[in-house]
Amino acid sequence: MVQKTGAGQIEDYNHSIRDKFTHAQIKDYVIWFTKFGSVEREFGIETNKQVTLTIKGIGISDRETLLLGHPFPKVSKSLDKLLDEHKGEAADFFVKKWATK
Numbered sequence: 001m002v003q004k005t006g007a008g009q010i011e012d013y014n015h016s017i018r019d020k021f022t023h024a025q026i027k028d029y030v031i032w033f034t035k036f037g038s039v040e041r042e043f044g045i046e047t048n049k050q051v052t053l054t055i056k057g058i059g060i061s062d063r064e065t066l067l068l069g070h071p072f073p074k075v076s077k078s079l080d081k082l083l084d085e086h087k088g089e090a091a092d093f094f095v096k097k098w099a100t101k
Helices: 023-033 079-093
Strands: 003-005 009-011 052-055 064-067
Touching: 023 052, 023 064
Parallel strands: none
Antiparallel strands: 003 009, 052 064
């Protein structure tokens, strides 16, 4: 039974089976598989930048507010610094953007 309460709040979905509703799983799903995780802001499209989504999955006590758009890590400035910090795993943390016009 699905009950909709308040401003878009859904309770008892799928009989509240807990292993699929951890906060981390919900956040990951939203970011990777919904329009809310859109990459449009990376391309300078700011039409929906004020849109937010508040989530609270099982395993945390406070709600988290997400901003529209897929989160991307910052570009790495120094490969040497990454090598010092992460040794052989530095490549896992390297981020570079290539822009074409």
